[in-house]
Amino acid sequence: MNIKKLLIVVLALVLSSVDAMGSRVPEWYPEEWQDPNLPIIENMPQMPALEGYKEDLDGKKLRKLQKTYTVALGTKVNVFIPLEVMTDIDIEATIIGNQIAQIPFDIELNRTPEKKNYYSVKYSKNELDIDDDGEIDTFIYSSKYINDRVSKDNYVKIFGEKISRDGVHKKKVYVTIEVGE
Structure with missing residues (x-):
């Protein structure tokens, strides 16, 4: 029963760390990643001010992300290996009379x-x-x-x-x- 609990905890930790790694966004991303087919919402600017933009080597505008987060997850697992008998014991004997x-x-x-x-x-x-x-x-x-x-x-x-x-x-x-x- 304890091994099942340990496996569930380890699996949860692995899945949470995979999710945290999968949500990383590069620091700079190209302007063409924005979908031009999205509807423009009134009273809301479509793009932030141009002062946060830089150009890459090809002249494409790149925007620096304003906020980035890094998630670090520490894991400590106490593993217990039970004692087990490792050898097979074969006993062969010849008994003569009342020996x-x-x-x-x-x-x-x-x-x-x-x-x-x-x-x-x-x-x-x-x-x-x-x-x-x-x-x-x-x-x-x-x-x-x-x-x-x-x-x-x-x-x-x-x-x-x-x-x-x-x-x-x-x-x-x-x-x-x-x-x-």
């Missing part, structure tokens, strides 16, 4: 968090049943807060004694960044 495997992995963000102990990693599931037998056998662990661009203290722990089916098992877990408490 307990602890597999470390890294999470890379698009930038370093500006506040310490404020952002945390959120998984769609922390506990998984990798072989779909009804018993939780895989756990995902991370530190409470993420303070660096690359978080290295994350790991997956797989308990081989709880896996009942042989074969290749795949699960998809989504990782997001959450504002801490």
Whole structure:
């Protein structure tokens, strides 16, 4: 919602600056720009006094504008880029028998968090049943807060004694960044 508001403000500023630039009139303009077909209004001079006129190189009369305005527009925009997870994490492991495997992995963000102990990693599931037998056998662990661009203290722990089916098992877990408490 904030991005929509920001885009609307930027668009309004751009359109107003384009309008201000488009309304500029040159300081001198030729006499033939005046339309001779316009009706002459009584009690109103058709042209101002001749003292404001100058001639260009071709001998055409030019008139200096009496009033000109310059509009300057200053713009200051505060852009906020949210933290995002930049890496896809693929964990491949071979578990034999009742083996307990602890597999470390890294999470890379698009930038370093500006506040310490404020952002945390959120998984769609922390506990998984990798072989779909009804018993939780895989756990995902991370530190409470993420303070660096690359978080290295994350790991997956797989308990081989709880896996009942042989074969290749795949699960998809989504990782997001959450504002801490």
